[in-house]
Amino acid sequence: MTARSFSTPWNSFFFAQQSPVPVALFRIIYGVVVIATAALLHADWLAWYGPHSWISAATMHLVEPGTRLNLFSVIPQTDFWVRALFWLLIASAACLTIGLCTRLNTVLVFLCLTSIDQRNLFILHGGDTFLRVAGFFLIFAPAGAALSVDRLMRIWRGKEGRAIRPRLPWAQRMTQLELALLYLVSFWWKMKGGAWLEGTALYYVFHLDEFQRFPIPSFFLRPAVLRVGSWLTLAAEFSLGALIWIKKLRYPLLAIGVLFHLTLEYSINVPMFQWDVLSAYVLFIEPADLARVWNWIRTHSAKYFAERLTVIYDGASPRQTRSANLLQAIDIFGRLSLVDQRESPAHRGGEKLQVATSAGVLRGPHAARALARVIPLLWPIVPFLAFRRS
């Protein structure tokens, strides 16, 4: 084996540039699950992390010594500051979700998450661990390069065009590797205990009171079914860790993984764990396939929208070009056609953007209202536009 035979696939895996859309989608889902995690904890923020919590900071440090990245060790130990840290996490996660100041907010979300985990390590489940580790690698990913307010601002400032520029995927790959490791190590641990191989493990899991969520039909609690279920769990975890890297098997395995986690979500009470893990599945989808799926959704959702509009802009005007680029970036359902009036003499003659509809050519507030109606991301501003004078 030569160095080149190793370095070529290595470089291709970590450094061949690709669309940042999968990691941007992951950023959105990740932000939502972080907000959900903080919200679910809300009633017990002070009970778990406050100055008079179940476990004091001093005891935590005694039991789990070592220097740790932990904002709780620098903020004043008062109820106000503990709450403030959680609100900072929620605000940062919200900004991360919409892709506003993305890099800064990946850092803030990671800092808050790791601090919260470090402050009380005794109430964590695997989902918290995965969010923390994925959050670390998200800091280095081009998470704001697509589907983000940051990108819209770059377009408006003329720093970026309509096309989404490919980026280095190494940080995305690290999160993928982390997910695969999660499954492989889980499989490995289970193989060390006889109950999973014998097929009796699920029997105990489903009869532990503390884990029961919704009632499981009695058919599934038969020993033979539970035995098969135990073995299928082993097979699923091994496959999702090891075979997921084989391209032909990837999508069937992702489908099995989704089914596996939804089954656990129904039957076992470990809130957010399944969603935390599933959030990273999007990283395994090829950008071209994501585009295909989105095009399918666009096509099939067309009937629910008003007519397609043609936006006429002057390509010689930097301001109009930026506006047109911005409109195309937010036109996620493909309801607009952009026409440069220099290339279409029939549409010549406007100093502002014009919108051609079946009823005629619209300008100014009328054009803005027409655009807002067909672009879902603009729907929140429709009521405000209604009051603008023509």
Next chain:
Amino acid sequence: MPKAPKKGNVPHPRRLFGLKKWQYLALNIFIVFHILAITAWAIPFHSQFIVDCRNVVRPYLLWTGLFQSWDMFSPLPKATNTYLEAVVIYQDGSTQMWDFPRMELLSLADKYSKERYRKFVEVLLDDRNAALRPDVARYVARLPGIRAKNPQKILLMVKWSNILPRGDGTYLRTPLDEYVFYRYDVQPEDLQ
């Protein structure tokens, strides 16, 4: 006629994948280090080499929060239902039981928000975490309905019932057994 490049003077691209060479090198070191460190930490393999590796990366993984374990329900799932209660003994000799939230008794919404108690109870019952128990007893003593009545002692008691499988798919719960595993004498300053 253009000059041929001298032997050994082959032009190198200035950048690799859009990165300067030092950036490319640094990224590779970063990637390799994290893959090896996280893997060595997480895998359930305890050879001396792996243990040594863990000791080397421990400070970094603890500091960053990249430490992890993926051993839920393994190697063996629990075969016992356990419930934790606190027995509060007041100055006047009266007693009160205080139950930690039990998931199976909660509403669906509370199951989502109070699940942390399930994990916490599991941790408390593990003798390796005995150092946490004084804090827990103090917290119970400080609970509003308890502090006002001047608690003197807090006992942490576990109740448990084993799960015994039957051949027909049903299961048998053994009768509840109980055991006081921690006693704490409440000090006046605990109630401040």
